[in-house]
Amino acid sequence: MNFYAFHNSQEEAFRAPFGAVEEGAEVALSIITEGCQTVFLELVHFTGYSERIMMTKADYKELADDSRTINLGNDRELCLWRTEVVLQDTGIAHYYFVIEDNKRILYYGNNNEKLGGEGTLTEEKPIPFQITVYRPFDIPAWYREGIIYQIFVDRFFNGNEDGRIDNPKKNSFLYGTWEDEPMYIKNSKEEVVRWDFFGGNLKGVIKKLPYLKELGVTCIYLNPIFEAASNHKYDAADYKKIDPMFGDDDIFKELCTKAGDLGMKIVLDGVFSHTGADSIYFNRYGNYNSLGAYQSEDSPYYSWYQFRKHPDEYKCWWGFKNHPDVNELNNDYMNFIIKDKDSVVSKWMSLGASGWRLDVADELPDEFIKALRKKVKALNKEGVLIGEVWEDASNKVAYDVKREYFFGEELDSVTNYPFKDALLGFLRGDISSEYMRRKLMSLYENYPKEVFYSTMNLIGTHDTERVLTLLEERNHEKGKELLKMAIAFQMTFPGVPLIYYGDEAGMRGGRDPKNRATYPWGKEDQEMLHYYRKLTGLRKELDILKKGSLTFIDTEEDVVAFCREYQGEKLITAINRSGEARRLVINTDSPYPELRDLVSGEELYIDFTGSLLIERYGIKIIKVN
Template sequence: MNDHWILHDSHQAFFRKPFGAVPCRQRISIRISLQGKKEEILQIILRLWDHQEGERKIPMVLCHTAHDQKSYETEISAPAAPGLLWYYFIITTREGIYFYGNNQNQTGGVGQIYLHEPPSYQITVYKEGATIPHWFASAVMYQIFPDRFYNGCENGEILNPKTNAYIYPDWNAPPAYIRDEKTGRIRQYDFFGGNLQGILKKLPYLKSLGIDVIYLNPVFESPSNHRYDTANYKKIDPMLGDNEFFRLLCAKAREQGISIILDGVFSHTGSDSIYFNKEGNYPELGAYQSKDSPYYPWYRFIQYPDVYECWWGIDTLPNVHEMEPSYQNFIIHQKDSVINYWMGMGVKGWRLDVADELPGAFIKALRKRIKENDPDALLIGEVWEDASRKTSYGELREYLLGEELDSVMNYPFRNILLDFMLGRKDSFETHGALMSLYENYPLHHFYAAMNLIGSHDVPRILTLLGEAPDEILLTKEEREHYKLSTEQKKKAVARLKMLSLLQMTFPGVPCIYYGDEAGVEGYNDPLNRRTYPWGQEDQELLEWYRKIISFRHRYDALTTGEWISLPLHQDVYGYLRRIANHQDVLGQKKENSSILVLINRNLHHSVSLSFDASAWGHQPWKDLLADDKETLVVDGLLHIALKPLEGKIMVQQP
């Protein structure tokens, strides 16, 4: 229905207070307004639902009358246990019954009138006192795929090459899976020889870039180059180094102010592993070899030994039974558990591979053990959707309620901004999608989300921003050798500058996928896992990253300041970041400042804006990207012109 005589806007304090996610037992004021409708209102009901109390219907009372507008309100208490609370409105009149609920995009804010049961508004209810390590909200992350980053051995020597491994003679060659022509199975893994020595040698580079956290793709022993098929959870892959060198790397990184986070692959192991030992390459008795193996209870066999549950049907990745006590003891509980062992080596946290494949109880136990080792350590989950309401295998998952994850990989952030940059959604739709995350995530989680624009599981960002042809239209050879044209590359780099400007100034923790800052291109796996182009970096792009990361480190407002979304024009999106009264959103004392970030995504046209900035103060605004050029506030208005694909980051200090 397009009739707007009913209004509820969950983003405005008048209609719902407090905004967004709330702790357990929080009192919440909810209002709805009716305007211009002459028919008699008989009753307005707030329909609530949660897992604890089920359905409740609460009558709303008239609280405010002005002209032809009437507002009704009620006050409720959030449930005593964490979970999701849902609501919509039922309006009964002389003429009939109307429903008012969330809009069809389910992004919160202004809703919609329906003649049937509508989609509900969401309130996330989290554990009282829940928080995340405050240091993380101010960090910048860097993701490394170890085989492809840097070989630190003298003369390019390859450490302990695996039997049947293919070693590329050229560091800059395109990676390619070597498959059996008949079955399509990988018959030989390819390696470039990146190792832990290489990461150690490049710590000064990462420090100069402004990196605080390194997230390493798997480093444990494995037959593959990606190492998601773990063979030994307590051994560094020999092609990368050894356990003592890893301890040294953690210590040297810590001296540079850099923390290291490991990839935890706990939903499955490799079939060629100590634990399963399908290939018979290990002296231990594996689950595949005998039911008497101590590892046999870890796996789910359907028809022993050749038919078993495996990850996405890939038989080299047998699934484990995470709730099996012996498995949990090995990974989490015993004194020399995997978690305890590596955190004793200096690891600052873990990124959980395929978090939605892990039972909630397993994640909670894992987090508890991590925090017992180090209260400031992190647990990050791989979640591709809105993590507050993620459903997998028919179950609503609990990730952000206070006893689970500290952070999640923010793929929604990436998708929203890509849609904007590529013209698929305008600024107002972008605002709505980002506000949905802001509303649904507990504030401390919103400010700790791992904000990525590239990873090992998606095409390289430059390839997407340069509008390369869809890879399904190209042959394997064409994909391997595809390079953006000069014009495409120019456009892609200009877009990446705008996208990374948003990434480095948005609430949450920006994560750079190795090589994105240097101009690496590539389609999906394996081409998104090309080597870092040492000596052939895009220096313009690299210096841009250094500059915007330095801004993030210089101004507290860009890390833990208030965030006010500003969709000012269909092609211009931005926001205000602000610290007022010397306190940031996490309750820490910080220096007051206001920073305005704006980008024009239009490829061809400039945009001139004039908008009311009086509420933010009357001092001049300095453009950090234009030698601190000042723009004055005139009669409360700020006048800004943005060229095509131009961004501004403007600071105002009292």
């Protein structure tokens, strides 16, 4: 197509302000085209209402000092078009440009990857750019500026002095030693017939609080701890009771109190989209002294569930009969979980929990999440609500419903799996540094800034293979070196770093259940543990890593680098996956004598392998490979 047009949604020369905006904000939009035709902005609001706005011509040379990505030194006749729009309604607003050129109509919209930034010129209606519009809300600083540690309780530590396993379950399998490799005992239908346990408990978490403090942890996220038949507890049997293998109310309260004394908060896993079939509420197997929904339509819990034909045909989570779905908007269920004075949420927060991570948030209606947030904040204005979402959560569509997670009335944070996929994809050699940067910049553009700085930045969880195992698949000898790069990136990037228990000890493991092995107490990889402590210490020490702005630095394919800046201070992180020396080139006007020896003209040249931090307020260069 012999025609030129350009817009970059991530440059303030073309869209100001950058990224998501508060409701009522004015946004200035610009585009450059070849020749001076008529250009319109097509703006589509969250409700679906669309309006076409004629843009005003300006002098394109006004962009000369503002744009990084457009080359204005060409022979084309270029025109700059501008307009301002006021975005009153919360939600996702979309836009693209309509260009009338000598009786033909062209369109300029988002790129095919929907990642924002530089767009694409087409002859058909394009993929639109996105602007997230939200109501302002505060996220507690203790969470936003913290470090999270995730614990799968059965596999972390047994706090009993004699090593006994508390209250073993009927027909369960107990491992002979703590070092055994986990396995499932299944029938021909791949159904678990005996759940396996190692004996970790809440007493064990309490005993290891000093270890977590030394690691730099400020928030402990516990996988589900309520009574359930399984070892993972995502099949709740009683929401108001700690599983007897883990402890009881008093032990949980003690954990919250002692963690608080050490500056740590406790976040619980809320599994509210389904219960267990083996539960007080459903009671399919008759193991509880209650009238369950499976047993009778007269059950007080019958209306919670969605039976097609009672009792054996019912809606269940992803087809698993052991996980019957609930109707979250059922009044009785809403009252039980959220609204009652003695609701599930009220009970555990009154005992010391500081927030919730919502399992499969996509399965929970927006109305349910809004009510839950309102309750959490009423109980504790410093409480947090985190959603498990595996994609870009700003524009998530689940079950044909456009979700409202970030509009100001629902989530404080989400699980940042796109961060994990981009970082590990780069380190494994699956994607280039440019594509990694584009993936992360898309999140920066789409998420409210408060949320972007509060995302749960994970590199491994109970649902993924161990990060070291993933990095060793392509090159076993480089695995630990690549993991160090991942840690350096994670601990210096905006967001809240999450450490999955044992990753800091160098644990390996494939898919479930191998990724849920026991913590190797006394057999940790001390080199890796030292490295984690070094980086968590740096993050806790420097406000720039918690509050600083983000700017990516142009690099070659094997290197990713970004700069954080806060109150006149700067810190640069660079990682080099190649295993060979690569050059990092940084424009600098540094007055520091320690840096002048490395500067040639206006640029800093550093050849390095592995990871590199350049702290420009001290100044010191930290090679962390």
